[in-house]
Amino acid sequence: MRIVVLAGGIGGARFLRGLMSAAPDADITVIGNTGDDIHLFGLKVCPDLDTVMYTLGGGIHEEQGWGRADETFTVKEELAAYGVGPEWFGLGDRDFATHIVRTQMIGAGYPLSAVTEALCARWQPGVRLLPMTDDRVETHVLIDDPDAPGGVHDPDAPGGAGRKAVHFQEYWVRLRASVPAHAVVPVGADQAKPAPGVLEAIADADVVLFPPSNPVVSVGTILAVPGVREAIADAGIPVVGLSPIVGDAPVRGMADKVLAAVGVESTAAAVAKHYGSGLLDGWLVDTVDAGAVDEVEAAGIRCRAIPLMMTDLEATAAMAAEALKLAEEVRG
Amino acid sequence: MRIVVLAGGIGGARFLRGLMSAAPDADITVIGNTGDDIHLFGLKVCPDLDTVMYTLGGGIHEEQGWGRADETFTVKEELAAYGVGPEWFGLGDRDFATHIVRTQMIGAGYPLSAVTEALCARWQPGVRLLPMTDDRVETHVLIDDPDAPGGVHDPDAPGGAGRKAVHFQEYWVRLRASVPAHAVVPVGADQAKPAPGVLEAIADADVVLFPPSNPVVSVGTILAVPGVREAIADAGIPVVGLSPIVGDAPVRGMADKVLAAVGVESTAAAVAKHYGSGLLDGWLVDTVDAGAVDEVEAAGIRCRAIPLMMTDLEATAAMAAEALKLAEEVRG
Incomplete structure (x- = not known):
């Protein structure tokens, strides 16, 4: 049986483990969300693809659900010593290596799908893991911004007055979704293949x-690719x-x-x-x-x-x- | 007194420590060799500049003379697990952070001199550290290569028959200068400013x-910048x-x-x-x-x-x- 799964991060990865247990002979293709990909420290980070890859490949931090098991944070501490952030995104040393390899391959001209395949050659996740697109799509979230042109947020104000768009990771990880989201926009999705x-x-x-x-920022983003x-x-x-x-x-x-x-x-x-x-x-x-x-x-x-x-x-x-x-x- | 020092790596850095002790009130500008800079894992590594910066800034591995004290090698091990090398160049986790910051800044458009100044803002080396050039110069070494066109090396053969050029770091670190060097060429120096x-x-x-x-690959390379x-x-x-x-x-x-x-x-x-x-x-x-x-x-x-x-x-x-x-x- 050939199964296609549209997966975000932690929930998708854990479900896939169950699916592989329930249907051990199935041929599974995972279409992974890349809308929460982010460039940090000049490196391309693909949190959802990596969560699936690490989870199915046995490298995941089980309790946390994301990132690598047995992780250390030396590089991040040193970056902070240089005053280089963001500090709110937890990249560990083992994880950094993944992003370094990915960024190097992308810099050499390989599309993300080829890079993902190369990374999976190590992890052997037991599924075929495809990014939803090789094009850049970034999910942004529109939030209130008292400092934005338009002043204090007026819910009846036209357009984006008093609001600003932040990267999904900033909304999710830094702000912990603690402020209202007025809109979720997968920037670039309309042009993505x-x-x-x-x-x-x-x-x-x-x-x-x-x-x-x-359903919005994981499966919804995948469905937003034309x-x-x-x-x-x-x-x-x-x-x-x-x-x-x-x-x-x-x-x-x-x-x-x-x-x-x-x-x-x-x-x-x-x-x-x-x-x-x-x-x-x-x-x-x-x-x-x-x-x-x-x-x-x-x-x-x-x-x-x-x-x-x-x-x-x-x-x-x-x-x-x-x-x-x-x-x-x-x-x- | 204003002193200019042309410095390579370990020897230059240790001499500078002595100079700062002998002339504590001197205004010292260090012109650092960048001919042994190398791109590894997509990151720009400047071994000589970093050796000076770490040595004078108190971060150097004292016995080794290069690299960071109290260093770990998690990232390198993970890169090797991906099959990504070279393994012969010893980049530690702390050191990686320096190269990540540098590469990010260069990617953002800053010249190496501005990047070096930014890195030194953390290390406070007590000297003004300038790269010899912001342009790319790479010292290559011509060695025998039985596999190259021209076959087995013939010392009387014209041109590069039976020879190949390798990056200085490959000659120095991987081969440990164990084969004859026929020529040392600071590639790009003639166009550098x-x-x-x-x-x-x-x-x-x-x-x-x-x-x-x-005098050849450190001071000589600096002097080769027109x-x-x-x-x-x-x-x-x-x-x-x-x-x-x-x-x-x-x-x-x-x-x-x-x-x-x-x-x-x-x-x-x-x-x-x-x-x-x-x-x-x-x-x-x-x-x-x-x-x-x-x-x-x-x-x-x-x-x-x-x-x-x-x-x-x-x-x-x-x-x-x-x-x-x-x-x-x-x-x-």
């Missing part, structure tokens, strides 16, 4: 899965997602903050309807959200309520198995 | 000193050097190998005459080479024999004091 292999993988797939990743949403919608294969919202709150992370920015309620049903029946065929919600099943099905999306907490590999594999089962039901 | 401040510092100086650095040799020769101020050769062998390093490439004997007198009386006014040789004093003076260069081993700060300061004393004698 799917990376080599992305559309082909979708066309060849038997099923497409959306892990319980952030051609990807259409390829999935038109592939004529089951598309099944798992809700990242359990009991009206994100399982982890701060997805509610960016859902608000796109006018979507933080509920399992609202996220399903945000994807829409034109894209999504099946949706899994947690048992605590069993009351949402009817609402989702009324929107034309097959829905089941199962335990959705990825507490360990066994629970996660069970979730993946349910997703594949729902896909077969949908295929009918 | 002295960095801002270099010619001005020479014009304003009261004395110019050549530490016991490598305008530098002429500025020193025409400044009308004493120019005094210290022999890096003691008892017909280099005090440290492998200067004899590259001296052979330029047809200069490994003797204290031959190096003085290689610089020449048109450039050099005074020359210090070690007491074991006292027999060379007459030969050097016959070549028009004032010469004294004193202990030239930089065994500790006191001995090095005494050498520097003798150099300044000889400069005053020459000034007359």
